[in-house]
Amino acid sequence: WCLSLKKGAAMFKSIRIKFSLMFIAIVIVLISVTIFDASRNNNTLAQLQEFSQQFNPATSAILNADRDLYQAQLSAVSLLDKDLSDSQRQKEIQNWQDNVHQAKDRMLQFRQLLTGHPMVTSATKDFDRQFTTWYQASSRVIEAVKKQDFINAKKIMIIGAGEMQT
Numbered sequence: 001w002c003l004s005l006k007k008g009a010a011m012f013k014s015i016r017i018k019f020s021l022m023f024i025a026i027v028i029v030l031i032s033v034t035i036f037d038a039s040r041n042n043n044t045l046a047q048l049q050e051f052s053q054q055f056n057p058a059t060s061a062i063l064n065a066d067r068d069l070y071q072a073q074l075s076a077v078s079l080l081d082k083d084l085s086d087s088q089r090q091k092e093i094q095n096w097q098d099n100v101h102q103a104k105d106r107m108l109q110f111r112q113l114l115t116g117h118p119m120v121t122s123a124t125k126d127f128d129r130q131f132t133t134w135y136q137a138s139s140r141v142i143e144a145v146k147k148q149d150f151i152n153a154k155k156i157m158i159i160g161a162g163e164m165q166t
Helices: 002-012 015-078 086-113 118-124 127-146 150-164
Strands: none
Touching (some): 015 086, 086 118, 127 150
């Protein structure tokens, strides 16, 4: 037993054994680092996929809602033109209605897509109040235009814009 112990101690004095052990230790460390990095990359990939599957459609929805509101407002402003024919006026009213519904639906879609991210959706907490204020004023403009009351329609448009700023 003692003889084998002395033989083992002598083996560790060999330069070949020392280099071999050092090389094995380096290989083990490199394999460990590679496995750790692969694990982190998989986690990052999963987070990127989650982000793209939720945030990209949500961003698209809210940008489209903004565009729809802008187009609805343009239709309401276009209605103030006294020279529009009845068919053009009906087309603008229909455009207004379509864009209003699309904006509301897309805002709802945005909120549904990001229900798990309250810090993001909290930025839209005043949307319903502001949308209702705008919608009521814009609806009154359209009703006034339908009655050919363009002066009142313009006043409502101006007053409605002032209400939106508060």
